[in-house]
Amino acid sequence: MTVAINDDLWSAIGDPTRRRMLDLLLADGDGTATTLSEQLPVTRQAVAKHLGVLDRVGLVHVTPAGREMRYRVDDAQLARAVAQLSTVGATWDARLRRIKRIAEAIQCSQEQ
């Protein structure tokens, strides 16, 4: 059974710049392409593109405010992403544990 992950959501949080943007948005509450780019090593345009993909997968919402476009994180969607992260982690972890248990069993049977 494949882990049935929403690949779009994954690849959205797969990019390091986008992860840091989410971090900043969570820390500050909200932000614009300009304010985010000031705290990141990339240009405003790069940030704007990333905000576009985050918006398309629903991880952020935008509200126009005069000449600004304020973005803020969608808590529910980020929680969903976190859940998927833990799912994959747990799956791999379970497989690793099982392998380890088998390895120990083999070793025990050899010691007998």
Next chain:
Amino acid sequence: MTVAINDDLWSAIGDPTRRRMLDLLLADGDGTATTLSEQLPVTRQAVAKHLGVLDRVGLVHVTPAGREMRYRVDDAQLARAVAQLSTVGATWDARLRRIKRIAEAIQCSQEQ
């Protein structure tokens, strides 16, 4: 404080094809570029490239066996990757909880 992630490791498991390759390798114990490509919707060459990046970040090891190159997962490194996944997940989760708590506190004070 930035979450101090090894971006190489993260982007290695960020690709959906590579995640499925790890799944397959864990399920089968080991595999070659050919056997993996038979279970994936991509060509052997694409798989070979992915195995290259997985090998470079230490998530798999390769042992030549005649005309075959058998790959298998490095348990320790995958465990490390899983740990990083949970770290980021936990960080975001904590931020979400804090935000939720603050929101609840505000609502309570308004209800008074």
Next chain:
DNA sequence: AACAACAGGCAACCAATGGTTGCGTCCCTG
């Protein structure tokens, strides 16, 4: 009211990368 300054959006361009096809090479095996 007018104008400077600031925030965004577009478009063109570049580099890296996930993916393909085609071909050469080498090792196994009948």
Next chain:
DNA sequence: CAGGGACGCAACCATTGGTTGCCTGTTGTT
């Protein structure tokens, strides 16, 4: 020893993360 299977290499294409340059529009200050 000859054929076929498994690998590696090279060229090529599309997507994408990133840049610079320019234009539009809001703001707010004089």
